[in-house]
Amino acid sequence: MPEDWTERYRPASLSEVVGNDRAIGTMRRWAESWKKGAPKKKALVLKGEPGTGKTSAALALANDFGWDVIEMNASDHRNADSIRRVAGLGAVSETFSNAGEFLSTSEGKRKLIVLDEADNLFGREDHGGAKAISQTIKETNQPVILIVNDYYALTRKASAIKTLAVGVKFARHRDGTVLEVLRGICEAEGLTVDAGLLAAIVKNASGDLRGAINDLQMLVEGRKTVDVEGGDALGKRNQGVELDAALEAMYGARTAREARDATNSLDKTPDELIMWIEESIPSEFSNRADRAAAFDALSRSDVYLRRTRRLQHYGLWAYAKEMMTSGVALARSGPRRRSPPRYGFPSYLIMMSRSKSVRSSRAALCRKLSPVLHSSSREIAVSVLPYLSAMARNDSELLAHLGAEAEFDEGDVAYLLGTDPASDAVADTMDVIRRIRSGEIRREAAAEAGSDARRGTRLSDF
Ligand SMILES: Nc1ncnc2c1ncn2[C@@H]1O[C@H](COP(=O)(O)OP(=O)(O)O)[C@@H](O)[C@H]1O
Ligand SMILES: [Mg+2]
Structure with missing residues (x-):
């Protein structure tokens, strides 16, 4: 798979992070202040909507100041212990770099603890994780950056964070900024992209730069493939231009016939x-x-x-x-x-x-379920999947047995659970599925072990 353009064009330095000048200024001053030892506020909370550059800014800052990064995000373990373990690594004053080199704090070397998507870190139940974060901030001698979409979700769980950290707000990008970044990428990729298409991508993204870059890559790369394979490459590439001309003629027409023929x-x-x-x-x-x-x-x-x-x-x-x-x-x-x-x-x-990959994984899942549930893929998509997904979230045994029978892969399980294919929940389920398929777990035994209530997990009950 080709590299994501969002990664390829991730800013390496704070000076390359576009927009949000005040936020960037605050971050830079805070990092400077660490040169004289730990400042009063040892943590920043970067808050703002997706795609505004929070993660990029945190990593760019570490890069600019030569700090190592200890990163943790929502797909990692979600309990207080693992937070303490990860944060504890950086919490001592003198420490070692990832490469094992001794880092002297007096020389200004630091480990930056980045807790990304901190508001999702604990799911619905928070097993003390938010408290562990505020505790860590109190005890650490290392800089901490928390990143959140929803500031209130975090501070509801640990109100101390409000007084322990400096809040830094990332605003949505303006359309002009997004357009500028897209143009830069087109230039770097050596592409001439229709201005109307760029404008539509910008408008559609409404300030989400990641979304805009993803859309650009998807749309433009698709056309590139057409270029290589198809004979009508030029037609495709010029379709924006031709359409503009045709619509212009249609709207400028003086008679009904002229308007109709303009698009012929x-x-x-x-x-x-x-x-x-x-x-x-x-x-x-x-x-x-x-x-x-x-x-x-x-x-x-x-x-x-x-x-x-x-x-x-x-x-x-x-x-x-x-x-x-x-x-x-x-x-x-x-x-x-x-x-x-x-x-x-x-x-x-x-x-x-944008939704292509989601739709195609749903279609694949329905095809697998079709022979098991004796129903057409279409029927399953419309009237079974929503319920099945709700059931799967509440009954891991059902999910595992169904998965064993229909030969689910990570993508199928992730779709039903509504999570990331790389998440722990998916890995755990896949493990059970493999054990069922290898005969290590007997279906009957599992069904009998449960009481009558468990009978609901049998496929024949569908
Ligand atoms: N301010 C910015 N400057 C430059 N690139 C950005 C900026 N914001 C987002 N991007 C681009 O969008 C991608 C996603 O941004 P990211 O930092 O992950 O956003 P967030 O963490 O706020 O969701 C980045 O990899 C980068 O390519
Ligand atoms: Mg992010």
Whole structure:
């Protein structure tokens, strides 16, 4: 698998972290203050939404100051003991680097303890973990950075943290900043990417830089593959440009026929075209009544599309096409704005591309369950999976036996549990599944060991 661009372009130094200048300034001053020994506040709490650069900033800071990092995040063990163990490693004043080299605190060498996703660290029940964190901050001679999405979830569990740590707020990125970063990546990758597509990715990410970079990689890498394999590479690459021109002609049309014919040269079915037109309406129509009329025409067109699909009667496509082109274009009552807007990439396609891996793992899971549950994949996806997932979370035995029978892998278990495939819960379940499959755990024995209540775990009860 190709490297994630979010990793490839992770800033190595605080000076490369974009935006949030005040937050970065606070972090830098705090790190400077450690040069004179442990300051009064030995911890920072970085708070803010995902993709704003909290983790990157913490790691960049350690890099800039030559500190070693001890990192712990939500997928590691979640109890007080393991927190103490990890934090304890850094909690002594003189210590060793990861490479075993002696670190003299008087020379300013430090171990930075980073507790990432600290608000998720303990799940719903917190077995003293939050207390262990505040205790560690009190006792340590080493710098600590806590990272949270939800500051209140953390301080509810350990209110002492509020007084022990300096809060540093990371705001969402502005669209301009996100666009700048995406442009930089395109340049570094040697790619020319359509401006409309970039703008749509930026808009869709609403300040989440990680999301934006992921979308860019997914969309653009997909097209690159098309470039290599497909003969119509140029068509694909230029599709944004061609679409812009066609939509521009459609909206500039003076007659219904002109509007309809403007999109004829595009290699798009009405099903695809309607998504681009839908995306263009808000930026094309500033007058509210016109906008409503345009969407009304679009919805009529959608009715025809649906009938086409249901009746398999492609003659109806002509009506759909007419409504979505001339119907939409002529919804305007006044004159058109002079400078035409840029049209965006359909957010529906971006969303589908973003959720692609989730959807494909769900499909694979349904196929495995189909022979076991004597039901079609589709039926399972719609009416079994949600319940099965809830049951699996509450009954590990059920999950393991089902998994043994349907030959689950980590991805399947993770999907049902709604967790990371690398989590402990998944590893534990896989272990039981393997033992059931090897015969080490007998199904009957397991069923009998439980009382009548356990009978619910048998597959035949489905
Ligand atoms: N402020 C930033 N400056 C540069 N890159 C950033 C910034 N914020 C996020 N990124 C990019 O997004 C990715 C995810 O950011 P991350 O630091 O993990 O965010 P968070 O921890 O706030 O969820 C990084 O690997 C980097 O590529
Ligand atoms: Mg993070």
